[in-house]
Amino acid sequence: MxxxxxxxxxxxxxxxxxxxxxxxxxxxxxxxxxxYSPYEAAGFVGQREAEVADDAICQHAVRCIRCGAPFTVEIAAWHV
Ligand SMILES: [Zn+2]
Ligand SMILES: [Zn+2]
Known part of the structure; x- marks a missing residue:
């Protein structure tokens, strides 16, 4: 994956x-x-990567280029 x-x-x-x-x-x-993640200060405290159980999902940190808001997206991994 x-x-x-x-x-x-x-x-x-x-x-x-x-x-x-x-x-x-x-x-x-x-x-x-x-x-020391910058996201700690941005309200992400409490989000846990432990929820991502296996490598079928890759969780990415992303940031809006306009307003700068940070959030996460879950990317479905590919079978190769
Ligand atoms: Zn990834
Ligand atoms: Zn935005």
Whole structure:
């Protein structure tokens, strides 16, 4: 199972839930969930990557390019 976003196979196409603008990928969510994550201050405390049970889902941190709102998206991994 591979994540098409991590492997740059397809572009990430998500819209900001706040303003509807394009949001850009900021990498795997797990890379952002450290103790000094900028998302800690942005209201993401309490979101747990532990919910992602296996590699069928790759959770990505994304940020709206217009309003800067951070959120997460779950990318369905591909069978190869
Ligand atoms: Zn990924
Ligand atoms: Zn936005």
């Amino acid at each position: 591979i994540c098409p976003i991590c492997n740059a196979l397809i572009p990430l196409k998500v819209s900001c839930p706040d303003c509807g603008s394009v949001a850009e990928d900021e990498g795997r969510w797990s890379d952002w969930s450290g103790p």
